[in-house]
Amino acid sequence: MAAIYKSFADTFWTESFWLPNNHTWKSLENKDNGIYYPQFHDLYVPFIVAAVLLLIRKIFENVVAYPLGKWYNLREKGYRPPPPDTVLEAAYRQIGKHPSHKDLQALSKRTDKGIRTIERWFRYRRLQGKYTPMKRFQETCWRFLFYFTAFYYGIYILWDKPWLWDTKECWYGHPFQHITSDVYWYYMVEMGFYWALVFSLMTDIKRKDFWEMVIHHVVTIGLMVFSWAGNMVRVGTLVLCCHDAVDYFMELAKVFNYLKYQKTCDALFVVFTVMWFITRLCIFPFKLIYTVGIESPMIIGMYNAMYLYVFLLMALQVLHVIWFYMICRMVYFYVITGKVQKDDRSSSEGEQSEEEENDNYYDETNKQNGVQSLQNGSTTKRDITMGLSGDSAPASS
Incomplete structure (x- = not known):
């Protein structure tokens, strides 16, 4: 197996594809001179980071998010069958x-x-099997915490980096660009977070855009792995910051929506929409894709891997356009009704009304049949069946 893996790795990571002309992996090996270049063995670190983040998430959701949701009386029980x-x-x-x-x-x-x-x-x-508002609230709080922290940490460490202000600096001296410890850990933690998202994708709330999210995570991880191997970390940090800049606004808007602060939710949704347009539809294509596809060939020349990078970045842009279409639908709904529509990426439409009807109808049934289930736990299958057998309830929405 080891021989097969080595043969595959040698074939996959061929230098003629991943590196500019006349460069080899050996030339990017670290020496005892204080200069650090990304190494293949670094790519094991994100798996450890992902495990740590999943543990931190579990602790945060139960120690911080759960008590807060409890304070606001968010529903945590399952739904009656x-x-x-x-x-x-x-x-x-x-x-x-x-x-x-x-x-x-x-x-x-x-x-x-x-x-x-x-x-x-x-x-x-x-x-x-639907997740309760408490579960959704806990998950949203965690994502907000990470995106918020990651964005401002990214800005903090990149503030004095020249490539934040001039994208051409991403290519001067490539691929021999020193990676500082702050950039190293920024990349490892971000990559670990996306691996954690992949690991928890089957247990987190399933959204309408489930497969789009799968593609997004796979493309993002692919970009980070390939950019790390080829030392295109500078432009990679800009891509990460561009994404994190908007995500935490949506998560925070959802938090306030669960807590029933509708006006605050509406205001944050407007900010989110503006930020999405600026970052995902302006900065991302016209600065970041442009610098990879246009500026880099002028400075270091075009080589095979650059076509793959541009393709993956364009795949992300297609997802950005699809999601912006969903956002525009929500904006249209907001203009027409004055209320923010539930996120199109949530698990299913009309879910909240179904939850309320589930509770309300059972409560009405219990009252009509004289069932005192809260006092003595005497609700029977026959009582519920009798209540559901009538045709007096309103039709489905």
């Missing part, structure tokens, strides 16, 4: 979460239940 029904359960798995009117009519004939009853059953079934 619908009554068991093998026919509807089979239909749910076969035709999906949102049956058409034709499907509802067919199910109504098969089960002798009203269409509205079946609609309610599907709504309650969709809530099973």
